[in-house]
Amino acid sequence: MAVATKTFLARVEVTLKLTVNDPQGNTVKGALASLGFDGVSAVxxxxxMEIxxxxxxxxxxxxxxxxMCRQLLANPVIEQYRFTIESAEG
Amino acid sequence: MAVATKTFLARVEVTLKLTVNDPQGNTVKGALASLGFDGVSAVxxxxxMEIxxxxxxxxxxxxxxxxMCRQLLANPVIEQYRFTIESAEG
Structure with missing residues (x-):
């Protein structure tokens, strides 16, 4: 007999570890400042990913x-991840 | 007198609209399948971004x-965004 399965939606966030320099974030921070958004201290x-x-x-x-995160989605040397699982039935 | 300010952390998710093709997601989906993760229907x-x-x-x-999302972080033609704000005091 086949086992009944349910559908789930995983929301995964993969970010650089805090000790790793983030040039893309620094670029966004600079762009926000040049657009007049002050008070932004870090980006x-x-x-x-939604799976x-x-x-x-x-x-x-x-x-x-x-x-999946361990094997493919994140690079454990420089990245950390966290995710939530929710039901996607119906 | 200066106005007291507080520190906040915004978590922003920018995703392609559902009607827009997502080749990067399709590539991840294919890679997961080739690693033996079956039952993945969409990525x-x-x-x-954390601001x-x-x-x-x-x-x-x-x-x-x-x-910020309207002016810089998202491309409203093909992307949608959502964010949460939380206190980052202390």
């Missing part, structure tokens, strides 16, 4: 997304 | 980040 730029996947439950979805 | 890739700014209050911070 960090990272990746945002729609099927799994037997939220715990299994979380385990698989964690594994 | 969308966007930008994640630290000072403002008189959360409402003013929100208004300014909205304006």
């Amino acid at each position: 960090r730029v990272g990746k945002h 729609r996947l099927t799994a037997e439950g939220a715990a299994e979805a979380e385990r698989r997304v964690e594994e | 969308r890739v966007g930008k994640h 630290r700014l000072t403002a008189e209050g959360a409402a003013e911070a929100e208004r300014r980040v909205e304006e």
Whole structure:
């Protein structure tokens, strides 16, 4: 008998570790200043990914997304990641 | 007398509109499949930005980040954005 699966949406944020220089963020910060936005003390730029996947439950979805981050989505030498899992049924 | 300001952290997500083709997301989806992650039906890739700014209050911070998105952070023709504001005091 086939196991019933549910659809989940994972929202993954991959950002450079705080100790790693972020030239893209610095460029955005400079651009904001040149547009007249003062009071901006720091900008960090990272990746945002939305992954729609099927799994037997939220715990299994979380385990698989964690594994995706480790194997492909983030570079653990310079990046950190965090994600949320929500049901995407219906 | 100077007006007291507080520090806020804005987390901005900029993603391609759903009607816009996302080749980077499709590439990640294909890479996940080739690594053996099945059950992934869609991947969308966007930008994640963390902006630290000072403002008189959360409402003013929100208004300014909205304006930053319109003027610089997102391309309204093909991208949509959403953000959260949280206090970054202490």
